[in-house]
Each structure stands twice: as structure tokens, then as C-alpha cells.
Amino acid sequence: MKVLGICFFLISLISCSVFQPRIIYDYYNPDFKCVDKLGIRDSDNWESYQKLYQDAVLLYTNENEKLKKANIVFVGNSLIAAIPPDLVQADFPGSVNRGIAGDMTELLLGRLDATVLSLKPSTIILEIGGNDIRDGKCLDYIEGIHRLLIQKIRTSLPNTKVLILGIPPVLSKNVNSVSPIVNAWLLRIANENQNVQFLDIWPEFRQKGTPFIREELALSFEGKKDPIHINRDAYIIWLRKIKSLLK
Numbered sequence: 001m002k003v004l005g006i007c008f009f010l011i012s013l014i015s016c017s018v019f020q021p022r023i024i025y026d027y028y029n030p031d032f033k034c035v036d037k038l039g040i041r042d043s044d045n046w047e048s049y050q051k052l053y054q055d056a057v058l059l060y061t062n063e064n065e066k067l068k069k070a071n072i073v074f075v076g077n078s079l080i081a082a083i084p085p086d087l088v089q090a091d092f093p094g095s096v097n098r099g100i101a102g103d104m105t106e107l108l109l110g111r112l113d114a115t116v117l118s119l120k121p122s123t124i125i126l127e128i129g130g131n132d133i134r135d136g137k138c139l140d141y142i143e144g145i146h147r148l149l150i151q152k153i154r155t156s157l158p159n160t161k162v163l164i165l166g167i168p169p170v171l172s173k174n175v176n177s178v179s180p181i182v183n184a185w186l187l188r189i190a191n192e193n194q195n196v197q198f199l200d201i202w203p204e205f206r207q208k209g210t211p212f213i214r215e216e217l218a219l220s221f222e223g224k225k226d227p228i229h230i231n232r233d234a235y236i237i238w239l240r241k242i243k244s245l246l247k
């Protein structure tokens with residue numbers, strides 16, 4: 001697929017330049033103050049990212065105009081964009097990946113029509129929210145955008161099935177301290193809406209005694225463990241669980 005090249009171009013470019021150095025905010029720090037607006041706290045990085053993001057949206061939009069239709073659409077942030085293409089095509093033939101590294105809930109809401117809904121998929125597999133946590137967005141604000149995302153899908157494509165993927169455990173303490181809270185309301189949103197399911201991958205990824213991903217499932221980069229991304233073995237586990245729910 002041509003779009004797969006787009007995904008990996010974005011992942012490599014953004015990881016190397018814009019997002020790798022970012023702080024992961026600690027919600028439990030007494031001096032922490034959440035934010036409830038679009039963007040990231042570093043305005044210079046935000047401007048750089050916005051250009052890359054809009055380029056990706058345009059590329060996906062153009063691809064959709066050619067494709068017209070897709071049965072399954074994977075959409076979300078880098079955890080979606082980095083799914084190995086061969087694994088997806090083996091278990092979900094004919095699906096398309098519309099993930100963009102660094103994506104956030106508000107940005108996804110803005111591109112949903114052009115990059116996802118225009119394909120009129122039978123199934124949407126959605127994972128988003130980790131970067132919102134990473135940047136210290138207010139939790140009620142993130143929940144509100146999640147609800148708008150599902151509402152928009154349900155209004156536009158009422159017969160489309162939606163599988164919401166919970167944020168997985170990672171190696172970042174600051175992400176892991178908040179993601180279960182996000183996952184709790186994602187489960188509630190799924191239960192409140194017809195044709196919507198929720199998958200929590202924490203039981204399969206978590207270390208036995210601690211709230212972190214198993215080390216062997218974390219992505220390694222230049223000899224170091226990535227604090228927020230997962231490797232191929234983790235994707236094999238995740239996709240197997242997804243496939244079992246879509247039967």
C-alpha cells in the first residue's frame with residue numbers, strides 16, 4: 001500500500017525531530033496544571049508538527065479519493081501508524097491504516113471525515129489519547145473529545161462497528177499512572193453506544209508485579225528502550241486479540 005510509506009515516513013521524521021525530546025507530564029506533581037486546548041506546550045514544536053500533520057492528512061485524503069471504500073480502517077496515533085504492514089495484511093486483508101504519529105484527540109476529530117469516514121468502513125479500529133496524557137491535557141477535556149469522536153462516527157455511519165483500543169501499559173510511569181483512568185471511561189463510552197466495543201490490552205502486556213509493560217514487548221531504539229512505544233511481538237499479541245473480537 002502506498003499509504004504505508006507515508007506512515008513510516010511520519011514516524012521516523014517526527015520521532016527524530018519533534019516528539020522524542022518532549023516532557024511527559026506528571027499529573028501527580030503538586031505543581032502540575034492541566035491544559036484544555038488544542039496544541040502542545042512547546043509552541044515552536046507545535047508549528048513544526050502542524051505542517052507535517054497537515055501534509056499527512058492531505059496524503060490520506062487523496063488516497064481515500066482513489067480508494068473510495070475500505071472494509072476496515074485503523075486510525076489513531078503512532079501506536080496505530082507503526083503496526084507492521086505484513087501483520088495487518090495477513091489478518092485484516094483490504095484494511096487501511098490511517099494512523100499519524102503524535103496524533104491527539106482534537107486533531108483526530110478534525111480529520112475524521114476526510115481520512116476515515118469518507119471510506120465508509122464497516123469497522124473502525126480506534127486508538128487515541130496517549131499523546132494527550134503525555135502533554136498533560138485535562139482528563140475531563142480528553143474524555144469530552146473521545147465522546148465527540150464516537151458521536152461523530154455513530155452519526156455519520158450508524159451501522160459501522162467501532163473497536164476502541166485502550167491505551168496500553170508502557171515504560172513511562174507518568175503515562176501508566178493516568179492511562180487506566182482513561183481506559184475506564186473508554187469502556188463506559190463503549191457500553192453506552194451501540195456497535196461499539198472496547199479492548200483493554202493491559203492484562204496481556206503488563207508485567208506481573210508492576211504497572212509497566214513487559215520489557216520484552218517494549219520497542220528498542222539504538223540500544224535503548226522506548227518509553228512509550230511497543231515492538232513487533234507486542235503487535236502480534238494485540239492484533240490477535242483484535243481479530244478475536246471482530247469475528
